[in-house]
Amino acid sequence: xxxxxxxxxxxxxxxxxxxxxxxxxxxxxxxxxxxxxxxxxxxxxxxxxxxxxxxxxxxxxxxxxxxxxxxxxxxxxxxxxxxxxxxxxxxxxxxxxxxxxxxxxxxxxxxxxxxxxxxxxxxxxxxxxxxxxxxxxxxxxxxxxxxxxxxxxxxxxxxxxxxxxxxxxxxxxxxxxxxxxxxxxxxxxxxxxxxxxxxxxxxxxxxxxxxxxxxxxxxxxxxxxxxxxxxxxxxxxxxxxxxxxxxxxxxxxxxxxxxxxxxxxxxxxxxxxxxxxxxxxxxxxxxxxxxxxxxxxxxxxxxxxxxxxxxxxxxxxxxxxxxxxxxxxxxxxxx
Numbered sequence: 531x532x533x534x535x536x537x538x539x540x541x542x543x544x545x546x547x548x549x550x551x552x553x554x555x556x557x558x559x560x561x562x563x564x565x566x567x568x569x570x571x572x573x574x575x576x577x578x579x580x581x582x583x584x585x586x587x588x589x590x591x592x593x594x595x596x597x598x599x600x601x602x603x604x605x606x607x608x609x610x611x612x613x614x615x616x617x618x619x620x621x622x623x624x625x626x627x628x629x630x631x632x633x634x635x636x637x638x639x640x641x642x643x644x645x646x647x648x649x650x651x652x653x654x655x656x657x658x659x660x661x662x663x664x665x666x667x668x669x670x671x672x673x674x675x676x677x678x679x680x681x682x683x684x685x686x687x688x689x690x691x692x693x694x695x696x697x698x699x700x701x702x703x704x705x706x707x708x709x710x711x712x713x714x715x716x717x718x719x720x721x722x723x724x725x726x727x728x729x730x731x732x733x734x735x736x737x738x739x740x741x742x743x744x745x746x747x748x749x750x751x752x753x754x755x756x757x758x759x760x761x762x763x764x765x766x767x768x769x770x771x772x773x774x775x776x777x778x779x780x781x782x783x784x785x786x787x788x789x790x791x792x793x794x795x796x797x798x799x800x801x802x803x804x805x806x807x808x809x810x811x812x813x814x815x816x817x818x819x820x821x822x823x824x825x826x827x828x829x830x831x832x833x834x835x836x837x838x839x840x841x842x843x844x845x846x847x848x849x850x851x852x853x854x855x856x857x858x859x860x861x862x863x864x865x
Contacts, residue, residue, distance in 0.1 A: 532548065532554060532555060532556050532557055533556050533557075534556070534557055534558040535556050535557065535558040535559035535586070536558065536559070537559065537560060539558075539559070540568075541555070541556060541568065541569065541572055541574055541586065542555060542556060544572065544573055544574065544588040544800060544804065547587070547588045547589070547590065549590075552589045552590065553587040553588050553589030553590060554585060554586075554587055555574060555586045555587060555588050556585075556586045557583045557584065557585050557586070558583055558584060559584055559586070560584070561576065561584065561649055561650065561652075561653035562653070563653075563656050563657060563660060563662075566653060566654075566657060566743075567657075567662065567745070569586060570743055570745055570750055570811075571745060571807075571811050572588075572804075573588050573592070573800070573803060573804045573807050574586050574587065574588045575587055575588075575750065575752075575782075575784060576650070577645060577784075578645060579645050579647075580645070580647030580648070580649075581647075587784075588800065589784065589785060589800070590799065590800035591786075591797035591798055591799050591800060591803075592782070592784070592797065592798055592799075592800050592803040593782075593783040593784060593785055593786045593787070593790060593795050593796070593797055594780045594781065594782055594783055594795060594796065594797075594798055594803065595751075595770065595780070595781040595783055595790065595793065595794055595795040595796075596779070596780060596781075596794075597770045597771070597773040597774035597778055597779075597780075597781060598770075598774045599794040599796075600766070600767060600770035600771070600793060600794045601792065601793050601794040602767060603792070605760065606760055606763050606764070606767065609760050609763075609764065610764065610767065613670070613764075614670060614671060615668055615669065615670050615737075615764060616668075616669040616670075616734060617666065617667065617668055617669075617764065617765065617768045618666075618667045618669065619664060619665060619666050619667065620658070620664055620665055621665075621667060622665065622667060622736060623654075623655065623658045623663065623664070623665040623741065624651065624655050624658075625736060626665040626667060626736070626739045626740070626741050626755075627646060627650075627651050627654060627655070627665075627741055627753075628651065629736065629739065629755045629757070630646055630739075630740075630741065630752075630753035630754065630755045631646035631647070631650075631651070631753075632755070646753060654741070654743075654752070657743060662743055662744060662745065663741060663742070663743050663744075664741065664742065664743075664744055665739055665740070665741040666739055666740050666741075666765040666766075666768060666769045667736055667738075667739040667765065668736070668737055668738040668739055668758075668761045668762075668764045668765050669734040669735065669736055669737065670734060670735065670737045670758060670761075671733055671734055671735075672733045672734070672735050736757075737756070737757045737758040737761045738754070738755060738756040738757060738758060738760075738761020738762045738764065738765055739754065739755065739761070739762065739765045740752075740753065740754035740755075740762060740765045740766060740769065741753060741754075742781075742782075744815075745810075745811045745815075746810050746811040746812055746813040746814070746815060747776070747777060747778045747779055747810045747811075747813040747814075747815075748778065748779060748780060748782070748807060748810035748811050748813075749769070749773055749778055749780070749781045749782070750781075750782040751781050751782055751783055751784070754766065763793065766793065769781070776816055778810070779806060779809070779810045779813075780803075780806060780807075780810065781795075782803075783795045
Protein backbone atom coordinates (compact mmCIF):
# COMPACT_ATOMS: atom_id res chain seq x y z
CA UNK A 531 0.00 0.00 0.00
CA UNK A 532 1.08 3.57 -0.60
CA UNK A 533 0.18 6.50 1.68
CA UNK A 534 -2.45 9.09 0.78
CA UNK A 535 -1.12 12.63 1.15
CA UNK A 536 -3.12 15.49 2.61
CA UNK A 537 -2.06 19.10 2.21
CA UNK A 538 0.22 18.95 5.27
CA UNK A 539 1.48 15.37 4.96
CA UNK A 540 5.22 15.13 4.19
CA UNK A 541 6.48 12.73 1.59
CA UNK A 542 7.53 9.29 2.84
CA UNK A 543 11.12 8.14 2.34
CA UNK A 544 11.83 7.23 -1.27
CA UNK A 545 13.01 3.85 0.00
CA UNK A 546 9.35 3.02 0.57
CA UNK A 547 8.52 3.33 -3.13
CA UNK A 548 7.05 0.22 -4.73
CA UNK A 549 9.09 -2.00 -7.00
CA UNK A 550 5.99 -2.74 -9.10
CA UNK A 551 5.01 -0.39 -10.53
CA UNK A 552 8.58 0.80 -10.23
CA UNK A 553 8.87 3.92 -8.11
CA UNK A 554 5.25 4.59 -7.10
CA UNK A 555 5.60 6.32 -3.73
CA UNK A 556 2.40 8.13 -2.77
CA UNK A 557 -0.92 9.52 -4.00
CA UNK A 558 -2.94 12.64 -3.31
CA UNK A 559 -1.84 16.09 -2.24
CA UNK A 560 -1.91 19.14 -4.49
CA UNK A 561 0.30 20.56 -7.22
CA UNK A 562 1.25 23.66 -5.29
CA UNK A 563 4.63 25.33 -5.68
CA UNK A 564 5.83 24.33 -2.18
CA UNK A 565 4.74 20.72 -2.74
CA UNK A 566 6.43 20.48 -6.13
CA UNK A 567 9.68 22.00 -4.85
CA UNK A 568 9.65 19.63 -1.89
CA UNK A 569 9.16 16.73 -4.29
CA UNK A 570 12.00 17.67 -6.62
CA UNK A 571 14.39 18.34 -3.74
CA UNK A 572 13.75 14.77 -2.58
CA UNK A 573 14.01 13.06 -5.96
CA UNK A 574 10.23 12.71 -6.43
CA UNK A 575 8.09 13.79 -9.37
CA UNK A 576 4.34 13.77 -10.21
CA UNK A 577 3.05 11.58 -13.03
CA UNK A 578 -0.64 10.79 -13.51
CA UNK A 579 -3.40 10.94 -16.08
CA UNK A 580 -5.89 13.83 -16.14
CA UNK A 581 -8.91 13.10 -14.00
CA UNK A 582 -7.04 10.64 -11.79
CA UNK A 583 -5.49 11.19 -8.33
CA UNK A 584 -2.02 12.76 -8.29
CA UNK A 585 0.62 10.02 -8.18
CA UNK A 586 4.17 10.63 -6.94
CA UNK A 587 7.16 8.59 -8.17
CA UNK A 588 10.82 7.90 -7.40
CA UNK A 589 11.96 4.96 -9.56
CA UNK A 590 14.98 2.76 -8.94
CA UNK A 591 17.24 2.85 -10.89
CA UNK A 592 17.02 6.46 -12.13
CA UNK A 593 17.74 7.57 -15.69
CA UNK A 594 20.07 10.58 -15.82
CA UNK A 595 22.07 12.47 -18.42
CA UNK A 596 25.38 13.98 -17.36
CA UNK A 597 25.59 17.19 -19.46
CA UNK A 598 29.12 16.44 -20.70
CA UNK A 599 28.10 12.93 -21.79
CA UNK A 600 25.52 14.02 -24.37
CA UNK A 601 26.02 12.01 -27.57
CA UNK A 602 25.70 13.73 -30.93
CA UNK A 603 24.79 11.35 -33.75
CA UNK A 604 25.88 12.00 -37.33
CA UNK A 605 22.36 13.01 -38.35
CA UNK A 606 22.04 15.41 -35.41
CA UNK A 607 25.50 16.89 -36.01
CA UNK A 608 24.52 17.48 -39.65
CA UNK A 609 21.30 19.17 -38.61
CA UNK A 610 23.07 21.34 -36.04
CA UNK A 611 25.54 22.67 -38.58
CA UNK A 612 23.32 22.84 -41.69
CA UNK A 613 19.74 23.54 -40.65
CA UNK A 614 18.38 27.06 -40.37
CA UNK A 615 17.14 27.33 -36.81
CA UNK A 616 17.02 29.52 -33.75
CA UNK A 617 17.13 28.24 -30.18
CA UNK A 618 15.63 30.32 -27.39
CA UNK A 619 14.81 29.80 -23.75
CA UNK A 620 11.80 30.87 -21.71
CA UNK A 621 10.00 32.87 -24.40
CA UNK A 622 6.87 30.68 -24.79
CA UNK A 623 6.95 28.34 -21.79
CA UNK A 624 3.22 27.57 -21.71
CA UNK A 625 3.16 26.96 -25.46
CA UNK A 626 5.97 24.43 -25.09
CA UNK A 627 4.01 22.62 -22.37
CA UNK A 628 0.90 22.51 -24.53
CA UNK A 629 2.89 21.17 -27.47
CA UNK A 630 4.29 18.46 -25.19
CA UNK A 631 0.72 17.68 -24.09
CA UNK A 632 -0.63 17.40 -27.64
CA UNK A 633 -1.17 13.98 -29.25
CA UNK A 634 1.93 12.62 -30.94
CA UNK A 635 1.82 12.54 -34.75
CA UNK A 636 1.73 8.75 -35.02
CA UNK A 637 -1.08 8.53 -32.46
CA UNK A 638 -3.26 11.44 -33.49
CA UNK A 639 -6.22 9.30 -34.57
CA UNK A 640 -8.36 8.96 -31.46
CA UNK A 641 -5.47 9.58 -29.08
CA UNK A 642 -6.31 12.05 -26.28
CA UNK A 643 -2.75 13.28 -25.81
CA UNK A 644 -0.21 12.87 -23.03
CA UNK A 645 -0.46 12.91 -19.23
CA UNK A 646 0.04 16.70 -19.13
CA UNK A 647 -3.34 18.14 -18.19
CA UNK A 648 -4.54 21.66 -17.41
CA UNK A 649 -3.69 21.31 -13.70
CA UNK A 650 -0.12 20.32 -14.57
CA UNK A 651 0.20 23.23 -17.00
CA UNK A 652 -1.08 25.69 -14.39
CA UNK A 653 1.28 24.30 -11.72
CA UNK A 654 4.42 24.42 -13.86
CA UNK A 655 3.56 27.85 -15.23
CA UNK A 656 3.50 28.99 -11.61
CA UNK A 657 6.97 27.46 -11.16
CA UNK A 658 8.07 29.23 -14.33
CA UNK A 659 6.87 32.62 -13.11
CA UNK A 660 8.98 32.11 -9.97
CA UNK A 661 12.07 31.21 -12.00
CA UNK A 662 12.17 27.46 -11.30
CA UNK A 663 10.72 26.01 -14.51
CA UNK A 664 12.29 26.70 -17.91
CA UNK A 665 11.75 25.93 -21.57
CA UNK A 666 14.21 25.44 -24.42
CA UNK A 667 12.66 26.16 -27.80
CA UNK A 668 13.65 25.44 -31.40
CA UNK A 669 12.31 27.79 -34.06
CA UNK A 670 12.56 27.32 -37.82
CA UNK A 671 11.23 29.20 -40.86
CA UNK A 672 7.67 28.42 -41.82
CA UNK A 673 7.25 26.25 -44.90
CA UNK A 674 5.62 29.19 -46.69
CA UNK A 675 8.88 31.11 -46.28
CA UNK A 676 11.12 28.40 -47.66
CA UNK A 677 12.17 28.57 -51.27
CA UNK A 678 10.93 25.53 -53.20
CA UNK A 679 12.58 25.97 -56.60
CA UNK A 680 12.39 22.88 -58.76
CA UNK A 681 15.79 21.53 -59.80
CA UNK A 682 17.79 23.23 -57.05
CA UNK A 683 19.85 21.21 -54.63
CA UNK A 684 19.20 21.32 -50.91
CA UNK A 685 22.43 23.26 -50.35
CA UNK A 686 21.44 25.86 -52.94
CA UNK A 687 18.05 26.34 -51.30
CA UNK A 688 19.67 26.62 -47.87
CA UNK A 689 22.19 29.20 -49.07
CA UNK A 690 19.52 31.29 -50.77
CA UNK A 691 17.28 31.16 -47.71
CA UNK A 692 20.21 32.10 -45.51
CA UNK A 693 21.00 35.05 -47.79
CA UNK A 694 17.41 36.25 -47.63
CA UNK A 695 17.36 35.94 -43.84
CA UNK A 696 20.69 37.75 -43.57
CA UNK A 697 19.22 40.61 -45.60
CA UNK A 698 16.24 40.74 -43.28
CA UNK A 699 18.46 40.98 -40.20
CA UNK A 700 20.69 43.56 -41.87
CA UNK A 701 17.68 45.75 -42.56
CA UNK A 702 16.48 45.26 -39.01
CA UNK A 703 19.94 45.89 -37.49
CA UNK A 704 21.82 48.27 -39.82
CA UNK A 705 24.92 48.23 -37.59
CA UNK A 706 25.50 44.56 -38.38
CA UNK A 707 28.45 43.94 -40.71
CA UNK A 708 28.03 40.64 -42.50
CA UNK A 709 31.36 39.23 -43.58
CA UNK A 710 33.24 36.00 -44.08
CA UNK A 711 33.45 33.52 -41.22
CA UNK A 712 37.08 34.36 -40.55
CA UNK A 713 36.56 38.12 -40.38
CA UNK A 714 35.66 40.14 -37.30
CA UNK A 715 31.99 40.99 -36.95
CA UNK A 716 30.42 43.91 -35.16
CA UNK A 717 27.47 42.43 -33.26
CA UNK A 718 24.42 44.65 -32.72
CA UNK A 719 23.03 44.77 -29.20
CA UNK A 720 19.41 43.69 -29.24
CA UNK A 721 16.98 45.37 -26.88
CA UNK A 722 14.21 43.34 -25.22
CA UNK A 723 11.48 42.53 -27.69
CA UNK A 724 13.55 43.00 -30.83
CA UNK A 725 14.26 39.26 -31.04
CA UNK A 726 10.57 38.77 -31.56
CA UNK A 727 10.46 41.51 -34.22
CA UNK A 728 13.22 39.79 -36.18
CA UNK A 729 11.52 36.44 -35.75
CA UNK A 730 8.27 37.89 -37.06
CA UNK A 731 10.04 39.25 -40.14
CA UNK A 732 11.63 35.87 -40.79
CA UNK A 733 8.34 34.03 -40.17
CA UNK A 734 9.75 31.57 -37.66
CA UNK A 735 7.58 29.00 -35.95
CA UNK A 736 8.05 26.76 -32.93
CA UNK A 737 8.93 23.25 -34.13
CA UNK A 738 10.33 21.53 -31.04
CA UNK A 739 11.48 21.98 -27.50
CA UNK A 740 11.49 20.77 -23.93
CA UNK A 741 10.78 22.01 -20.43
CA UNK A 742 11.91 21.15 -16.94
CA UNK A 743 12.72 22.41 -13.47
CA UNK A 744 16.02 23.84 -12.21
CA UNK A 745 17.09 23.93 -8.55
CA UNK A 746 20.66 24.87 -7.63
CA UNK A 747 22.83 23.08 -10.22
CA UNK A 748 20.33 20.29 -10.89
CA UNK A 749 17.97 20.17 -13.87
CA UNK A 750 14.89 17.93 -13.92
CA UNK A 751 13.71 17.18 -17.45
CA UNK A 752 9.96 16.79 -17.77
CA UNK A 753 8.89 16.43 -21.39
CA UNK A 754 9.86 17.29 -24.98
CA UNK A 755 8.22 17.43 -28.38
CA UNK A 756 9.13 17.58 -32.07
CA UNK A 757 7.05 18.74 -34.99
CA UNK A 758 10.16 18.48 -37.20
CA UNK A 759 12.52 15.53 -37.15
CA UNK A 760 15.28 15.91 -34.51
CA UNK A 761 13.96 19.26 -33.23
CA UNK A 762 13.73 18.06 -29.62
CA UNK A 763 17.26 16.65 -29.92
CA UNK A 764 18.48 20.10 -30.97
CA UNK A 765 16.87 21.55 -27.85
CA UNK A 766 18.42 18.89 -25.61
CA UNK A 767 21.83 19.33 -27.27
CA UNK A 768 21.77 23.06 -26.52
CA UNK A 769 20.53 22.46 -22.99
CA UNK A 770 23.24 19.90 -22.25
CA UNK A 771 25.99 22.15 -23.64
CA UNK A 772 24.79 25.17 -21.66
CA UNK A 773 24.35 23.21 -18.44
CA UNK A 774 27.86 21.82 -18.85
CA UNK A 775 29.20 25.37 -19.03
CA UNK A 776 27.19 26.28 -15.96
CA UNK A 777 28.61 23.22 -14.15
CA UNK A 778 25.28 21.48 -13.61
CA UNK A 779 25.80 17.92 -12.42
CA UNK A 780 22.84 16.03 -13.85
CA UNK A 781 19.75 16.19 -16.01
CA UNK A 782 17.08 13.96 -14.48
CA UNK A 783 15.44 11.87 -17.22
CA UNK A 784 13.25 9.93 -14.76
CA UNK A 785 12.52 6.69 -16.65
CA UNK A 786 14.65 4.58 -18.98
CA UNK A 787 13.81 4.90 -22.67
CA UNK A 788 15.84 3.69 -25.67
CA UNK A 789 15.61 7.17 -27.17
CA UNK A 790 17.33 8.81 -24.18
CA UNK A 791 19.91 6.03 -24.03
CA UNK A 792 21.02 6.82 -27.59
CA UNK A 793 21.66 10.42 -26.47
CA UNK A 794 23.97 9.39 -23.64
CA UNK A 795 21.56 9.00 -20.72
CA UNK A 796 22.17 6.08 -18.36
CA UNK A 797 20.70 4.47 -15.28
CA UNK A 798 22.18 4.90 -11.81
CA UNK A 799 20.98 3.47 -8.46
CA UNK A 800 18.41 5.62 -6.73
CA UNK A 801 20.65 5.93 -3.67
CA UNK A 802 23.42 7.40 -5.84
CA UNK A 803 20.94 9.73 -7.53
CA UNK A 804 19.62 11.03 -4.20
CA UNK A 805 23.14 11.52 -2.80
CA UNK A 806 24.23 13.55 -5.85
CA UNK A 807 20.95 15.42 -5.87
CA UNK A 808 21.37 16.61 -2.29
CA UNK A 809 24.72 18.13 -3.17
CA UNK A 810 23.59 19.77 -6.42
CA UNK A 811 20.41 21.42 -5.13
CA UNK A 812 22.45 23.23 -2.47
CA UNK A 813 24.94 24.65 -4.97
CA UNK A 814 24.70 28.35 -5.70
CA UNK A 815 22.15 29.06 -8.46
CA UNK A 816 23.16 30.74 -11.70
CA UNK A 817 24.08 34.40 -11.17
CA UNK A 818 22.57 36.45 -13.98
CA UNK A 819 25.38 39.02 -13.58
CA UNK A 820 27.77 36.44 -14.99
CA UNK A 821 25.69 35.94 -18.13
CA UNK A 822 25.97 37.89 -21.32
CA UNK A 823 22.99 39.85 -22.51
CA UNK A 824 21.15 38.56 -25.59
CA UNK A 825 22.81 39.34 -28.93
CA UNK A 826 21.65 38.87 -32.48
CA UNK A 827 24.16 36.69 -34.29
CA UNK A 828 24.20 37.56 -38.01
CA UNK A 829 23.43 34.72 -40.37
CA UNK A 830 26.30 35.63 -42.66
CA UNK A 831 28.89 34.32 -40.21
CA UNK A 832 29.02 30.71 -39.07
CA UNK A 833 30.27 30.25 -35.48
CA UNK A 834 33.16 27.82 -35.01
CA UNK A 835 31.43 24.62 -33.94
CA UNK A 836 32.82 22.27 -31.34
CA UNK A 837 30.18 19.60 -31.77
CA UNK A 838 31.68 16.11 -32.15
CA UNK A 839 31.62 15.03 -35.76
CA UNK A 840 31.10 18.50 -37.18
CA UNK A 841 33.37 20.33 -39.57
CA UNK A 842 33.70 23.89 -40.82
CA UNK A 843 30.83 24.82 -43.09
CA UNK A 844 29.43 27.90 -44.77
CA UNK A 845 25.80 26.96 -44.06
CA UNK A 846 23.70 29.77 -42.65
CA UNK A 847 21.73 29.47 -39.43
CA UNK A 848 20.51 31.37 -36.40
CA UNK A 849 22.13 30.46 -33.11
CA UNK A 850 21.12 30.83 -29.46
CA UNK A 851 19.17 33.95 -28.63
CA UNK A 852 18.13 34.43 -25.05
CA UNK A 853 15.16 36.12 -23.47
CA UNK A 854 15.70 38.77 -20.79
CA UNK A 855 15.01 36.51 -17.81
CA UNK A 856 17.13 35.27 -14.92
CA UNK A 857 17.98 32.10 -16.86
CA UNK A 858 19.64 33.23 -20.07
CA UNK A 859 21.63 31.06 -22.42
CA UNK A 860 25.09 32.19 -23.42
CA UNK A 861 24.91 33.58 -26.99
CA UNK A 862 28.51 32.44 -27.57
CA UNK A 863 27.57 28.84 -26.89
CA UNK A 864 29.20 27.51 -30.05
CA UNK A 865 32.22 29.81 -30.42
